[in-house]
Amino acid sequence: MKVLGLVGSPREGANTEKLVNAILEGAVENGAETKTYNLSKLDINPCKGCMTCKIEGKCVIDDDMQELYDEVQAADAIVLGSPLYMWEITAQTKLFVDRLVAFIKPDFSTRLNMPKKFVLAYTQGNPDATTFKPYFDYMEGLFSFMQFDVQGSIVAAGTREKDDILAQEAVLARAKEMGKNL
Numbered sequence: 188m189k190v191l192g193l194v195g196s197p198r199e200g201a202n203t204e205k206l207v208n209a210i211l212e213g214a215v216e217n218g219a220e221t222k223t224y225n226l227s228k229l230d231i232n233p234c235k236g237c238m239t240c241k242i243e244g245k246c247v248i249d250d251d252m253q254e255l256y257d258e259v260q261a262a263d264a265i266v267l268g269s270p271l272y273m274w275e276i277t278a279q280t281k282l283f284v285d286r287l288v289a290f291i292k293p294d295f296s297t298r299l300n301m302p303k304k305f306v307l308a309y310t311q312g313n314p315d316a317t318t319f320k321p322y323f324d325y326m327e328g329l330f331s332f333m334q335f336d337v338q339g340s341i342v343a344a345g346t347r348e349k350d351d352i353l354a355q356e357a358v359l360a361r362a363k364e365m366g367k368n369l
């Protein structure tokens with residue numbers, strides 16, 4: 188079982204990375220093989236809307252997303268983590284998400300080998316974990332539309348300093364459990 192971890196926070200070693208790692212740790216405990224990328228360290232360009240992928244089945248932009256396309260295709264499960272920036276995922280994460288359009292065929296079926304489980308992990312400075320629930324639901328809807336088997340979302344709220352998540356034992360335990368269930 189291969190689990191791909193993607194971290195959309197530009198702050199290295201901070202809360203989002205720790206949350207994603209907790210999920211991956213749980214997966215490893217149950218025998219999974221994992222690989223993690225920090226999206227902000229990769230060269231991922233914005234989709235240019237050329238729609239060549241609809242005809243040729245492949246994105247024409249020659250950047251690090253080509254490696255991620257292979258990783259996504261090879262994964263049995265994906266954990267996508269992002270901080271909330273201005274009420275949504277970071278720009279770095281959005282670049283990745285937009286480029287997944289290459290996997291959607293013109294009839295909206297998928298080019299991905301399914302099934303693939305999907306977990307969404309968020310961090311946010313706001314201490315109220317329910318504030319962005321409608322956005323988290325919308326994101327689950329988006330990934331379900333792309334035919335992923337969405338397992339759910341997890342949020343660490345009130346994370347402002349880099350290590351704040353370490354005080355949230357219950358969240359980290361839940362993250363590990365989500366990873367084990369993958």
Ligand SMILES: Cc1cc2nc3c(=O)[nH]c(=O)nc-3n(C[C@H](O)[C@H](O)[C@H](O)COP(=O)(O)O)c2cc1C
Pocket residue numbers: 196197198201202203204270271272273274275310311312313314346347348349
């Ligand atoms: C540009 C920017 C925008 C942010 N916008 C929000 C927001 O809309 N809602 C929120 O709760 N926190 C917001 N935050 C706080 C971060 O989501 C929070 O500190 C998170 O833990 C950062 O992730 P990291 O610790 O992995 O770097 C923002 C932080 C930055 C830098």
